[in-house]
Amino acid sequence: MRGVTAVLVFLLLASTLRAEPLRIATFNTELSRKGPGLLLRDLRRDNAQVAAVVDTIRRAEADILAVQSLDWDHDQETLRAFQALLSEAGMTYPHAFALKPNAGIASGLDLDGDQRLGEPEDAWGWGRFTGQSGVALLSRYPILADRARSFTGLLWQDLPDHRMPRTQDGGPFPDADVAALLRLSSTNHWIVPVRLPDGTLLQVMSFHAAPPVFDGPEDRNGRRNADEILLWLHLLDGSLGPAPAPPFVLLGDANNDPHRGEGHKDAITRLLRDPRLQDPLPNDANAASHTVTWKSTGPMRVDYVLPSAGLQVTASGILRSDGSRHGLVWVDIRR
Known part of the structure; x- marks a missing residue:
């Protein structure tokens, strides 16, 4: 009987451990600065915005967190300084991942066709x-x-059914030579495996899409935003290499609200309605579902955490922050 009892206790304990929810979150911190090294400087001194962002992350207590608007540097000093601040606040993340983004990398070309080189738009x-x-x-x-x-x-042109912009005469924008070199991702698109305590690999898919504004009649940014969103559906279809195996979670800033503001609404709607994903529709403490408030547009939902269909969602929410116009979006899941 002792042996049977021990087995039952073990199975009960294992079941309890498996039932422990995992909190996944995304947060556009808006910590990015206007010059290299400036964010690292502010992380190393008393800064009200940094302190507010850190406090928001501390309150969220996420197990896995995607952070947007955190300036990248070659030696990862900024990321390590950010980890250290979080650890001092009681929120330790021993594991981190960041790759060089497309953001700010000079192309040497006139990408927006305005006859000027070296502008931020030409990165x-x-x-x-x-x-x-x-x-x-x-x-x-x-x-x-x-x-x-x-x-x-x-390359943007390598995305199936892409929406690359055209000139008024129907040719590639701004010209064929430049269009052939354009990259789709405005920052990063990743699939990163994380090993959970039970040995399961959770595929974390993360991105930060371009805002679908600040362009001309060619709708360059609107089209790019749509294709950055739709890239995930092509990945799930297996048309850009092996499809990620579940369980997975897609999270980040899509810069697209399904109902309000600029942007191709069919792109974000298709993503949210895809049967391989589930949308928990998180709310804040006041039952509001917007994730950001901009003065020019008002409240909008642009930040998402979308678990794969086979995962069980046990809770979700949005934490408002004094450090960012964006809220931290979190979802609790378990298998």
């Missing part, structure tokens, strides 16, 4: 300097960086 992704407004992934659990897949270098 592969908008930016005043290399790595401005980058993306990072923080995790309590091991990140398998050597098995990560990045689509940051994907």
Whole structure:
């Protein structure tokens, strides 16, 4: 009987451990600065915005967190300084992942066709300097960086059914030579495996899409935003290599509200309605579902955490922050 009892206790304990929810979150911190090294400087001194962002993350207590608008540098000093601040606040993330984004990388070309070179619009992704407004992934659990897949270098023309802009006479925008070199991702698109305590690999798919505004009649940014969103559906279809195996979660800033503002609404609607994903529709403490408030547009929903269909969602929410116009969006899941 002792043996049977021990087995039952073990099975009960294992079941309890499996039932422990995992909190996944995304947060556009808006910490990006206007020059290289400025964010690192502010992380190392008393800064009200930094303190407010750190406090928001501390309150969220996420197990896996995607962070947008965190400037990237080659030696990852900014990321390590950010991790250290979080640890001092009681929110330790021993594992981190960040790759060089397209943001701010000079192309040497006139990408927007305005006859001027070297502008932020002429970088592969908008930016005043290399790595401005980058993306990072923080995790309590091991990140398998050597098995990560990045689509940051994907040429726009290689996306199936792409919506690349055209000139008024119907040719490639701004011309055929430049269009053939354009990258789709404005910052990063990743699939990063995270090993959970039970040994399961959770595929974390993360991005930060371009805003669908600040362009001309060619709708360059609107079309780019749509294709950055639709890239995920092509990945799930297996048309850009092996489809990610569930369980997975897609999270980040899509810069597109399904009902309000600029942008191709069919793109974000298709993503939210795809049967391979589920949309928990998180709300804040006041039952509001918007994730950002801009003075020019008002409240909009642009930040998302979308677990794969086979995962069980146990709770979700939005934490407002004094450090960012964006709220931190979180979802609790379990298998």
